[in-house]
Amino acid sequence: MTRAGGRDSSRADARPDSAAGSEADVCIVGGGLVGASLACALEPLGLRVALLEAVAPRSATQPSYDDRTLALSASSCRILQALGIWPLLEENATPIREIHVSELGRPGRVILRADELGLDCYGNVVEARVFGAAAQRLLPELHGFEWLCPARLTTLTPDDEAVTVGYEADGQSAELRCRLVVGADGAASAVRDALGIETRHHDYGQTAVICNVTPEQHHAGRAFERLSATGPFAILPHVGGRCGLVWSVETAQARSLLDLDDETFLSRARSRFGDALGDWTRVGRRSAYPLQLTRPLRDVGPRSLLLGNAAHAIHPVGAQGFNLGLRDVAVLAEVIADALARDRGADPGEPDLLRRYSEWRAPDQDRTIALTDGLARLFANPTAGAAAARRAGLLAHALFPGLRRRLAVQAMGYRGRIPRLALGEDLGAG
Ligand SMILES: Cc1cc2nc3c(=O)[nH]c(=O)nc-3n(C[C@H](O)[C@H](O)[C@H](O)COP(=O)(O)OP(=O)(O)OC[C@H]3O[C@@H](n4cnc5c(N)ncnc54)[C@H](O)[C@@H]3O)c2cc1C
Structure with missing residues (x-):
């Protein structure tokens, strides 16, 4: 000790x-x-x-x-x-300059811009x-x-x-x-x-799978929170152009996401997120957190x-x-x-x-x-x-x-x- x-x-x-x-x-x-x-x-x-x-x-x-x-x-x-x-x-630390909030798979979103409030960033x-x-x-x-x-x-x-x-x-x-x-x-x-x-x-019956991913386009300080029935799909801007991914799924689905090979995981995550950051090229180690x-x-x-x-x-x-x-x-x-x-x-x-x-x-x-x-x-x-x-x-x-x-x-x-x-x-x- x-x-x-x-x-x-x-x-x-x-x-x-x-x-x-x-x-x-x-x-x-x-x-x-x-x-x-x-x-x-x-x-x-x-x-x-x-x-x-x-x-x-x-x-x-x-x-x-x-x-x-x-x-x-x-x-x-x-x-x-x-x-x-x-x-x-x-x-x-990476400054958060914009927060994009939307419902996954639906049109419409709210964009919070730090400069709208005369701020450099919302946080880091x-x-x-x-x-x-x-x-x-x-x-x-x-x-x-x-x-x-x-x-x-x-x-x-x-x-x-x-x-x-x-x-x-x-x-x-x-x-x-x-x-x-x-x-x-x-x-x-x-x-x-x-x-x-x-x-x-209270057990939400959801599990967050987290990892770092590297998109083709730079995040430019944008954080994205796409809300869904199984919890958020969030992308946080991170150092070196990387992004932190939090992908919440029903707990029964979490194991299969963790077991996917990198290429299949990236392609599924990317298609769930959409085109905002172009293709995703790399993924780091995945871990899971049951949500309660x-x-x-x-x-x-x-x-x-x-x-x-x-x-x-x-x-x-x-x-x-x-x-x-x-x-x-x-x-x-x-x-x-x-x-x-x-x-x-x-x-x-x-x-x-x-x-x-x-x-x-x-x-x-x-x-x-x-x-x-x-x-x-x-x-x-x-x-x-x-x-x-x-x-x-x-x-x-x-x-x-x-x-x-x-x-x-x-x-x-x-x-x-x-x-x-x-x-x-x-x-x-x-
Ligand atoms: C997927 C996910 C994403 C998150 N993202 C964010 C985010 O973006 N922003 C944010 O603000 N929060 C976020 N959080 C929440 C954040 O992780 C927690 O609020 C934070 O970890 C709480 O810290 P803590 O020190 O209270 O507890 P813990 O992190 O659980 O630390 C407890 C410590 O106590 C020690 N300990 C336990 N039992 C004993 C014992 N008997 N004797 C001695 N030591 C003991 C443990 O070893 C540990 O070091 C996220 C959580 C999850 C699951």
């Missing part, structure tokens, strides 16, 4: 060198996209932070840092900039693997931080003063005491289970809370999941920073602070889940009424610039009360 902790004394002399072995203020369980981002967000607050991650970062089985191309909204890019992660992603596309490499560089340098990896959570025992986190590393059992435990351990969260939080699941909605009935427990996919694993239509998780991160860091500004000895696990976090996040999480779940179900609905609603929605957005603007601002991640990190403002050091 790696036990890495910040050692750069020039960064903040008054701060502790690392979470002290078996004690921490905050223990993050899960060092994927969301957990690693939270570790970076908490660093300036001067807390002792420990992070438990079950899978070694370079392992081929690391579930968070795989081949997925992630569309990051403008507000996410700002948050990542404030966390010091963006400079390590920027070189391999970054590969999850590139994010993983950046996290791997940044985490060992964080001050007051201990990275326990590979280490898997086994038990959680909260009491009035602290939570005892039991974990296994190198075949040994160990314990860590902390004031707040954050479950950022994904859709099948062990933290959520240990807290006994009841969870609602997982939503716990609450996101807070005793000295504990859930973030990212542990709190809301959603359908990928509209590319909202990690963007939503990053807004969770920005809000939690702000709520803790404000408590520390009022009282340097503030307890990050006290119930009022957790309630403030949960109340702030609920409207954004509810709206995003309603949007993605609503779209997935509307497009899967075969009735004439649903087809008419789809056509009317697309037509209204195509005709009215005001509606397009509203959609674009939401797609950029600006809705409700916006956290300071998403506005490019400092949290103030702890």
Whole structure:
């Protein structure tokens, strides 16, 4: 197991060198996209932070840092900039300048153009693997931080003063005491289970097959989302003229798509997409993700809370999941920073602070889940009424610039009360 902790004394002399072995203020369980981002967000607050991650970062089985191309909204890019992660992603990021939305196989489409809003782009596309490499560089340098990896959570025992986190590393059992435990351990969260939080699941019966493809014509910063009864067929602009493809199909069809030889796969994908980018010449490795909605009935427990996919694993239509998780991160860091500004000895696990976090996040999480779940179900609905609603929605957005603007601002991640990190403002050091 790696036990890495910040050692750069020039960064903040008054701060502790690392979470002290078996004690921490905050223990993050899960060092994927969301957990690693939270570790970076908490660093300036001067807390002792420990992070438990079950899978070694370079392992081929690391579930968070795989081949997925992630569309990051403008507000996410700002948050990542404030966390010091963006400079390590920027070189391999591709700006999204236009978003083309249509119903697969039907005429009519909505085009959102960034320049219509006086913007350079709506956000950027970054590969999850590139994010993983950046996290791997940044985490060992964080001050007051201990990275326990590979280490898997086994038990959680909260009491009035602290939570005892039991974990296994190198075949040994160990314990860590902390004031707040954050479950950022994904859709099948062990933290959520240990807290006994009841969870609602919905299986869409769809599976997303993802890979990179290289079209003959350059994407020119255009993202395409073609919606269908079996989920989206999305093309995201990527580095080197490549594109990230997300092709959702009925789960029973996914295996046969994965097993096709490259040439047949390319020709089927290309004919499903149409002519907009000419012929497709190359395809990368294909992977499959069954699509489900997982939503716990609450996101807070005793000295504990859930973030990212542990709190809301959603359908990928509209590319909202990690963007939503990053807004969770920005809000939690702000709520803790404000408590520390009022009282340097503030307890990050006290119930009022957790309630403030949960109340702030609920409207954004509810709206995003309603949007993605609503779209997935509307497009899967075969009735004439649903087809008419789809056509009317697309037509209204195509005709009215005001509606397009509203959609674009939401797609950029600006809705409700916006956290300071998403506005490019400092949290103030702890
Ligand atoms: C096909 C597809 C396309 C997507 N595209 C986009 C997109 O374009 N834009 C976007 O914003 N979102 C997108 N998403 C959503 C995005 O991938 C998720 O929101 C994101 O991965 C959530 O990150 P997370 O860190 O919360 O969870 P995860 O990525 O699941 O990470 C959880 C981490 O916890 C660790 N862990 C689990 N259990 C334990 C344990 N017991 N002890 C210790 N560690 C543990 C795991 O090893 C892992 O590293 C997409 C999703 C899919 C399926």
